[in-house]
Amino acid sequence: MAYDEELADRIRELVQDESGLTEKKMFGGLAFLIGGHMAVAAAGHGGLMVRSDPAKADDIVDDVVISRMEMRGRPMGGWLRVTEEALADEAILRRWVDHGVTYARSLPPK
Template structure:
């Protein structure tokens, strides 16, 4: 399964004008990096991967559709997987904007990669 092109288009529109933005195909999906740090990605297995402060993970897991990001059987610290509810368009509207803002805000706290 490839990543959702509609989701990618919505993410791009939310990131318009963001300095240091690059895109890179990773893990079967399309990652969005700011100053070299991956902030989020349209996952190749569906949904969204979002980088967040590790200490906020418990709080953010209470949001609809959020779960720990697991790769190769291991939970990734500071990463969440977000999927849409079955009765709602996948990650549409303000929920997506909020998740994108979470990933962007966190990577802005990191020093630029060289």
């Protein structure tokens, strides 16, 4: 499954003014990197991948809208998935894009 290009455009609109922004096709999706760190991605399997503090991820997961990302059946620490259905709400998309960007900005530049 290819990533949702409409979702990628919506993300792009939200992050276009961020300094140090790059886009890169990764994991079947389109990732948005800040300072060399992936912040969010339009996931290849649908929905939004969001970078988060691994120590706080368990407090965020609700297993309905927000779940831990898994790749090849293994959980990825510090990565969350927001469902496609939730992203129809622009405020929810903005919240999670901001979350990922804020966390990526907290990391030392690569």
